[in-house]
Amino acid sequence: MNNTIKELFDRKSVRVYQDRPIEVDKKQLILDAAIQAPTAGNMTLYSIIDVQDQVIKDKLAKTCDNQPFIAKAPLVLIFVADYQKWYDAFKYYHSEDEVRSPSYGDFLLAYSDTLIAAQNAVVAAESMGIGSCFIGDVIEQYEIHRELLNLPQYTAPVGMLVMGYPTDQQLRRSKPARFDSKYVVSVDQYERFDNEKLVKMFDDRAKLANRSSGRVFVDDIYNRKWTNPFIEEMTRSSKLWIEQWGKEDEES
Amino acid sequence: MNNTIKELFDRKSVRVYQDRPIEVDKKQLILDAAIQAPTAGNMTLYSIIDVQDQVIKDKLAKTCDNQPFIAKAPLVLIFVADYQKWYDAFKYYHSEDEVRSPSYGDFLLAYSDTLIAAQNAVVAAESMGIGSCFIGDVIEQYEIHRELLNLPQYTAPVGMLVMGYPTDQQLRRSKPARFDSKYVVSVDQYERFDNEKLVKMFDDRAKLANRSSGRVFVDDIYNRKWTNPFIEEMTRSSKLWIEQWGKEDEES
Numbered sequence: 001m002n003n004t005i006k007e008l009f010d011r012k013s014v015r016v017y018q019d020r021p022i023e024v025d026k027k028q029l030i031l032d033a034a035i036q037a038p039t040a041g042n043m044t045l046y047s048i049i050d051v052q053d054q055v056i057k058d059k060l061a062k063t064c065d066n067q068p069f070i071a072k073a074p075l076v077l078i079f080v081a082d083y084q085k086w087y088d089a090f091k092y093y094h095s096e097d098e099v100r101s102p103s104y105g106d107f108l109l110a111y112s113d114t115l116i117a118a119q120n121a122v123v124a125a126e127s128m129g130i131g132s133c134f135i136g137d138v139i140e141q142y143e144i145h146r147e148l149l150n151l152p153q154y155t156a157p158v159g160m161l162v163m164g165y166p167t168d169q170q171l172r173r174s175k176p177a178r179f180d181s182k183y184v185v186s187v188d189q190y191e192r193f194d195n196e197k198l199v200k201m202f203d204d205r206a207k208l209a210n211r212s213s214g215r216v217f218v219d220d221i222y223n224r225k226w227t228n229p230f231i232e233e234m235t236r237s238s239k240l241w242i243e244q245w246g247k248e249d250e251e252s
Numbered sequence: 253m254n255n256t257i258k259e260l261f262d263r264k265s266v267r268v269y270q271d272r273p274i275e276v277d278k279k280q281l282i283l284d285a286a287i288q289a290p291t292a293g294n295m296t297l298y299s300i301i302d303v304q305d306q307v308i309k310d311k312l313a314k315t316c317d318n319q320p321f322i323a324k325a326p327l328v329l330i331f332v333a334d335y336q337k338w339y340d341a342f343k344y345y346h347s348e349d350e351v352r353s354p355s356y357g358d359f360l361l362a363y364s365d366t367l368i369a370a371q372n373a374v375v376a377a378e379s380m381g382i383g384s385c386f387i388g389d390v391i392e393q394y395e396i397h398r399e400l401l402n403l404p405q406y407t408a409p410v411g412m413l414v415m416g417y418p419t420d421q422q423l424r425r426s427k428p429a430r431f432d433s434k435y436v437v438s439v440d441q442y443e444r445f446d447n448e449k450l451v452k453m454f455d456d457r458a459k460l461a462n463r464s465s466g467r468v469f470v471d472d473i474y475n476r477k478w479t480n481p482f483i484e485e486m487t488r489s490s491k492l493w494i495e496q497w498g499k500e501d502e503e504s
Contacts, residue, residue: 001281002380003256004255004259004375004379005285007256008285008375008376009284009285011288028433031433032261032433033257033260033261035430036260036261036263037260037371038374038384038386040386040388041476041477042428043473044430044436047437047438047442048438049437049440050440051439080442085450085453086470086473086478088445088447088450089454089470090470090474092447092450093471100479103487104490104491105391105483105484105486105487105488105489106483106487108363108410108486108490108494109486111360111363112386112388112410112411115367115368116370116371116374116386119289119367120260120371120375122368123256123260127254128254134364134368136292136360136364139357149442150441150444151442152444155442158364176294178288178291178294179287181280181287184298184299184300185283185299185301186300186301186302187303187304188301188302189301189400189401190332190334190401190404190407191299191402192402195340195344198341199344201337214341218338221295225293225295226342226351226352227352233357234361235357235358236357237357238356238357238359238360239356239498241360242494246491
């Protein structure tokens with residue numbers, strides 16, 4: 001296993017940071033590495049907001065499902081799916097009337113571009129000993145985040161990355177186990193698991209996580225994730241972001 | 253710049269491959285590196301289809317916007333957003349009636365997980381000298397792909413990665429330039445560009461791409477991407493994938 005792959009294997013979420021800023025040149029490398037990621041048609045269908053204002057960080061720590069460590073992160077980057085710049089350019093160079101509005105296909109394409117770039121930022125940071133945590137909750141609170149971040153119609157805040165140098169305790173923390181690839185990869189077609197294979201999958205995973213059974217493991221996720229109020233809010237808000245792209249241009 | 257970041261900077265799409273298979277152990281490393289990626293709640297909300305059957309590769313080369321090189325790729329991986337396994341487990345361990353169906357928030361969360369994992373596969377492959385190309389077109393042709401890949405309701409084919417060892421010509425090809433970070437990154441809020449900044453952005457980019465002006469550069473994208481029939485199909489099909497997750501469970 002080469003060093004790059006070792007870093008991909010070793011990388012785990014870091015939520016407690018040293019009180020030490022990220023150096024300017026390292027931050028720039030993280031941003032540039034993100035921008036070097038694969039992008040559909042080489043169009044760079046995203047923007048990155050570098051949140052420096054402590055007031056905004058404090059607010060995000062509340063609006064993103066109450067996670068106080070966000071406010072303490074030395075680096076907070078919001079990755080925004082963005083067709084607004086291209087669409088504005090199309091309208092500028094052509095007659096406004098003849099240019100179609102963005103829609104669902106453009107939304108998913110930009111959404112993909114944005115996550116791909118964000119993961120490059122994670123990998124670049126990790127390679128320099130900088131820890132990171134993805135915050136998907138930034139897609140929640142449509143109305144608040146749209147205003148707070150000044151987001152126009154053909155954008156959406158897809159993911160937030162909070163970064164900083166890990167504390168010793170975070171470095172020592174072992175990485176939570178993943179599923180074995182035999183439960184993730186299938187050949188030629190998607191494999192729909194029957195109950196027997198499902199039970200085996202979650203029993204195996206429970207062992208890796210030191211839980212007594214697959215049922216206990218699944219119940220924990222059911223209670224913490226599936227029935228948690230944050231996911232109701234995520235669905236409400238996600239629907240609004242999606243619909244916003246499906247609508248005709250509000251400005252024209 | 254360390255070696256990992258150098259690889260992120262150097263990585264470009266590769267669409268022509270040597271007639272040489274990917275070694276089994278390297279393929280496994282690529283898959284395992286993907287599975288080691290950050291994932292929401294450590295849930296691994298995706299599956300990976302390893303397409304080996306030449307008949308299916310040939311079909312995908314047609315249904316994914318007619319790109320014949322897909323059929324010749326030694327490795328074809330389809331990354332599928334997947335809440336079906338977890339949802340089936342929730343229903344198995346609980347009473348079916350009390351378990352809510354997945355919805356838009358779960359869709360976007362799984363969508364994110366899937367792209368993040370896919371980009372880890374790209375980075376792992378690159379580190380071993382294996383070229384890759386993202387094919388977003390796999391989100392098109394909803395009806396055909398759903399059947400071809402045996403995809404149940406709470407899945408969606410988010411991205412396809414085709415991989416192989418690059419030919420010499422591909423190795424020599426220079427990487428297309430990206431936007432300068434000053435046009436991608438803003439501080440504290442999204443920056444909506446006025447026409448002057450838009451023109452500057454695309455004029456600067458045109459220079460990097462050896463085009464005579466921003467207008468010529470934007471027009472090229474307008475014709476090849478914005479008004480191309482593939483994007484109409486992508487929007488039609490994307491809407492169906494999204495709506496599928498928004499619906500009540502069809503099986504219950």
